[in-house]
Amino acid sequence: MANTMEDRLLPQSTAVSASNAAEVGDLPEFLDSLGEPHVIRGLVGHWPLVEQGLRSRKDLGDYLLRGYSGAPLITSSGSPAIKGRIGYNADFTGFNCQRTHMQLDEFFAGIESCAGQDEPPTLYIGSSLLDHWFPGIAAQNAVEPSRSKPLASLWLGNRVVVSAHFDFPDNLACCVAGRRRFTLFPPEQLENLYVGPWDVTPAGQPISLVDMRHPDLDRFPRFVHAMAAAREVILEPGDALFIPSMWWHHVEGLDDLNVLLNYWWRSTPAYMGTPMNVLKHAFLTIKSLPAEQRHAWRDIFDYYVFEASDETVEHIPESGRGMHGAIDENRARALRAELLNALNR
Template identity: 50%
Template sequence: MAASPARVREIRGSRPDQLPLPELLAGGEPVVLRGLVDGWSLVQAGRDSARAAMDHLLEHYNGRPLPYSWGPPETRGRPFYQDGFTRLNTEARRGTLDAVLADIAAHLDDPSPPTHYVASVPVDGVLPGLRAANDLDFAAHGVEAPPAIWIGNRVTASCHYDAPDNIACCAVGRRRFTLFPPAQVHNLYPGPLEPTPGGQAVSVVDFDAPDLARYPRFAEALAHARVAELQAGDALFIPSMWWHHVQALEPFNVLVNYWWSSMPAWIPTPMHALYHAMWAIRDRPEREKQAWREIFEYYVFGPAERAGEHLPEPARGALGPMDETMARRMRAMLIARLNR
């Protein structure tokens, strides 16, 4: 890329059993946690060799088939779209981990190997026992954050955002992250909401060769970008809704990540509201849209207590704090109205 993005702030000396979660969440910006998982057995095996890391994974593998993406060498390690943005350039496959690892191993020295990408597979579902020597102690903070594993060769995950907060641990290989604050959505040229290479909309800009004639606002996004390069044993905190472009840099790479949300389970993903708003509001006349913008500012984006503070507490209903009982009522009401 033409610009030279700022480096992500670093913290050294953190340990898996002493996560600085309050500090990370209060800061609300990406942070590299250097050496956080240096002591993981998978990290140590990967430092010996790719083969040792593969063997270590297989020691814990329970034989269950898992999903992965496969693409021919022309994919260049970038699960993305074919021309027209209606079809993906990779195939969704299912297979055993030992077969996937054997395919990757057979092409470790190829300059243009086929793309193999096991993405976001729950660790406990396919690698029981791995966490015994490869885990972060979220439980000490009262947080439920089961890990997922990402395995592949030189794969690029196109720039996207995730709704939960995230700690991504580089276990084998190296990774480069390019991150953007949420406001840069206007300059990143998101692609279709579906299909997508990984479940979320991705930027359609090729970061290796950005076409600024076609996507001129991307130059402004680069002015706000931050970069983090992780070695095996390092981790990165990615705050909720920050866009991130992830490049795996070695012939074999493994990442373990933890997503978690501060919201209780009865609060649904805002993506449902986004789809509903596109359906109900986006195509209305501009003056109506502006009026609805003010309504949303009052009821949703302003202070949570504002809309009901002038009412007696028993009269507030949905304008009061959202608890599990009210969440159930609202869900039932929405389902009933949508099904009319």
């Protein structure tokens, strides 16, 4: 029997490895031991969010409304023509959906108005911090994926398709209601994913331009190599998926209402900043240099950053190593001030 849209794997892709919640033990320790995506079946099945969602959309909506702060939610909406896939317009001068602010009861009314349609309009609320928008549900619906105070956010939508993108933090995506299909690619598949512009993005992260439901291999021929490296899984309510930092992930909502709660955390303190700032500065300062100079700077980055070891600066006394040594919050603050001063000249 041919695979349906609900159960098919991409050609050549493999399933994500999985465990049951009872097999996990200490969650932060378990996740720290993983180097690849991994599903934990039933990890959050005990959450009231999940239990209410299994009863009905109305029960889940009422539960969320009781815990809602009342602050307007940033909402993306699009016509049925985009088939749920949020991205660019035809000439990349803008996006294929509109962004507005909406109250939660308005959102649920919109969901109900198009439930059951074969090609509904797109309705989507992206990353919404629990502490700000849903303080009333945070305590009753929680796990501890890391001991470094992760950020928790809620995502709601109908049959929305979020194109493949990566996140810098580690991610634990907990499926609350509806089913979601995740297609994941390791970081080294960057060149095969045909990524759009990094400075103008639908939601802050660069996205693949490939429609992974119907890949156009004439336009994107190298995507066949990404397909061969793909991992794929469908999350049921109560399941959780660990997505390591920098893994690309494409996400499809498969039901009339899909709700996900995720946690982000990073392996270095927030005061260390984000590598995205370095990349943007490299576009400004390095990319246009002559090839010989670019190669020289590549060697410098390799020596001091990507392949650095204790031997790199062992000839400098520890007291004089400055940014070559350990960077604490005070040193990070001083470096940021120095960079800001240089950029503002």
